[in-house]
Amino acid sequence: MRLDRLTPDTSGMPYPLLTERLTIEPMTMRDLASFVTYRQDPEIARYQSWEPTFSTQQGEKLITAQEGVLLPSPGEWLQLAIHDRTTGELLGDLAVHAIAVTERSFEIGFTLAQPHQGKGIAREATQRLLEFLFTEADAQAVRASCDRRNAPSVALLDALGFRARPTEGWVESFKGEKVSVDVFEITSKDGIVENVVTRL
Ligand SMILES: CC(C)(COP(=O)(O)OP(=O)(O)OC[C@H]1O[C@@H](n2cnc3c(N)ncnc32)[C@H](O)[C@@H]1OP(=O)(O)O)[C@@H](O)C(=O)NCCC(=O)NCCS
Numbered sequence: 001m002r003l004d005r006l007t008p009d010t011s012g013m014p015y016p017l018l019t020e021r022l023t024i025e026p027m028t029m030r031d032l033a034s035f036v037t038y039r040q041d042p043e044i045a046r047y048q049s050w051e052p053t054f055s056t057q058q059g060e061k062l063i064t065a066q067e068g069v070l071l072p073s074p075g076e077w078l079q080l081a082i083h084d085r086t087t088g089e090l091l092g093d094l095a096v097h098a099i100a101v102t103e104r105s106f107e108i109g110f111t112l113a114q115p116h117q118g119k120g121i122a123r124e125a126t127q128r129l130l131e132f133l134f135t136e137a138d139a140q141a142v143r144a145s146c147d148r149r150n151a152p153s154v155a156l157l158d159a160l161g162f163r164a165r166p167t168e169g170w171v172e173s174f175k176g177e178k179v180s181v182d183v184f185e186i187t188s189k190d191g192i193v194e195n196v197v198t199r200l
Contacts, residue, residue, distance in 0.1 A: 014070060014136060018085070019128045022121065026066060027081040027093060032059050034090040035081075038113035046175075047147040048111070071137055075100040082112070082125045091116040094129050104140040106133055110156065122156055130160065134188050141187045145169075148180040157184045161191070 015025035027035065038044050039054040050058075062079060072078040080094040092112035099105040108129065110122050133139035144162060146153040148169075162184035169182045 014132070016083075017128050017132050019124045021085055022091070022125050022128070023083045023085050024080050024094065024125055024128060025083075026069060027063055027079045028067075029060070029063055031081045031090045031093075032056065032063060034113070035059050035063075035093065038092070038111070041114060043114060044111060047150045047153070048109075072096055072098040074098045074102075080129070082121065091121055092125075094125055096129070096133070099143070102140075104138055105143065106137075106139050106141075107143045107145070108133075109144065110153070117152070123159055126156065126160055130186065139188060141185055143183060143185045145181050145183045147174070148182050154182070160186065162186045163190075 016023035017025070033056075036054060036056050036059040039050055039059070040052050042052045045052045045054070066072075066078055069076075069078050075098065077095055077097045080096065082091045082093055083089065084091055090113075092110070095109040095111075097107040097109075099107055108126065110126055112122050130142060133142055142162075144153075144157055146157070148154070163186065165183045165185050169180060171178060171180050173179075174181075
């Protein structure tokens with residue numbers, strides 16, 4: 001399926017993506033307060049592009065800019081909310097970036113509020129997102145990059161079947177430190193790792 005066919009008027013709503021414990025859908029204003037709260041947590045911001053000073057206005061701007069978007073246009077990002085399927089609580093988010101050079105490659109990121117870490121939630125959500133990107137958005141490759149020191153992220157990517165691309169990493173100055181960024185990729189040929197997700 002081409003990205004431009006994933007619009008509400010031609011293909012119906014692909015969201016929410018469902019897993020056993022979660023629903024996943026584009027973030028809306030109902031998520032704003034919880035989203036801003038965990039973005040202000042210094043531990044959550046540590047390896048991320050934003051600062052703990054992330055404000056309600058910045059959150060509003062981000063959510064407003066993606067209203068009605070089901071998949072990002074090349075070069076753009078889309079923030080997906082991860083909700084508890086039973087309570088509707090916002091647990092964290094997934095970010096999807098359509099890599100500009102090709103419509104069929106995506107980059108992803110993931111964030112969970114601290115109380116929801118260590119429960120396999122990021123893995124369950126990201127695996128469902130990968131399934132969506134490979135089966136419904138015609139993705140050929142999905143990438144992620146992360147600070148080498150971010151052990152939980154590296155463990156998550158490894159568990160999901162991503163492979164390191166050692167020649168593509170880089171060193172940069174980030175938040176006052178010199179850091180190594182590693183690049184990981186999973187392709188449609190790799191097959192998605194079978195694990196905790198129940199297809200519903
Ligand atoms: C990266 C991040 C999302 C990973 O979250 P996480 O909860 O550790 O990831 P997972 O969903 O894979 O959970 C794995 C843990 O849950 C445990 N777990 C419990 N139940 C589980 C289940 N049903 N299935 C799988 N794992 C389960 C695992 O044992 C593992 O715990 P361990 O780390 O103590 O070994 C989280 O650390 C985060 O939000 N960090 C801050 C933001 C950030 O840096 N994002 C990445 C930028 S590149």
